[in-house]
Amino acid sequence: MALHTWLVYLLTVVGLSLTPGPNSLLVLSHGALHGHRRACFTVAGGAVGFIALIGLSMLGIGALLQTMAGALTALKIVGGAYLCWLGFKLWRAPAIELDTTEASTSGDARRRTLFRQGLFAAISNPKVLLFYGAFLPQFIDPTRSLLMQFAVMAATFALIEGVVEYLLVRLAYRIRPWLRTWGRQFNRVCGGMFGVLGVALPFTR
Numbered sequence: 001m002a003l004h005t006w007l008v009y010l011l012t013v014v015g016l017s018l019t020p021g022p023n024s025l026l027v028l029s030h031g032a033l034h035g036h037r038r039a040c041f042t043v044a045g046g047a048v049g050f051i052a053l054i055g056l057s058m059l060g061i062g063a064l065l066q067t068m069a070g071a072l073t074a075l076k077i078v079g080g081a082y083l084c085w086l087g088f089k090l091w092r093a094p095a096i097e098l099d100t101t102e103a104s105t106s107g108d109a110r111r112r113t114l115f116r117q118g119l120f121a122a123i124s125n126p127k128v129l130l131f132y133g134a135f136l137p138q139f140i141d142p143t144r145s146l147l148m149q150f151a152v153m154a155a156t157f158a159l160i161e162g163v164v165e166y167l168l169v170r171l172a173y174r175i176r177p178w179l180r181t182w183g184r185q186f187n188r189v190c191g192g193m194f195g196v197l198g199v200a201l202p203f204t205r
Contacts, residue, residue, distance in 0.1 A: 014160055025193060026118060029187070031171070034114065036172075042118035042165075043165045045117065045120075045122070047161060050122050056132075077202050082120055083194050090187050090191035091191030091195075139153065
């Protein structure tokens, strides 16, 4: 990948990462509920999920799904159901307690669970896979190594997305005092937004 092409790709990725989505909403919630250290596992899970989707897109899975309406519909239903389930859990989550340490407030939140939720939130939306299938080819040079270009694009996207989500985690952690009063409402707003995303996903074209 030529340097000027990578710079254009980098600027585009920064813009995409700043666009709100299920993963940014999830890390914001986890940052407030579990603290910034635990929520880093959510960020890591999302980064792995995005790398996997980029890899599938580079293999042409996105183009394949566009020709298989049944498979795409099934993926949309499964992804929407998972987002609804996340929303239900957030809706029922109690407000965070601020008079204990970070370790105790997040003692019930296992690192593997947070990582898995970040991973599944990233890969559960087939629109992302189709978007990558249409977006990434714009930056591929057919005369260069496809594997090397995949490594560069995947690493760039994961790094930028990870930095943006970590900043969201730190922001959420800093507003924890505000959540002492409004924590329950915050959880319900986030949970409701996940529910809306999950219900709307199967109906998107």
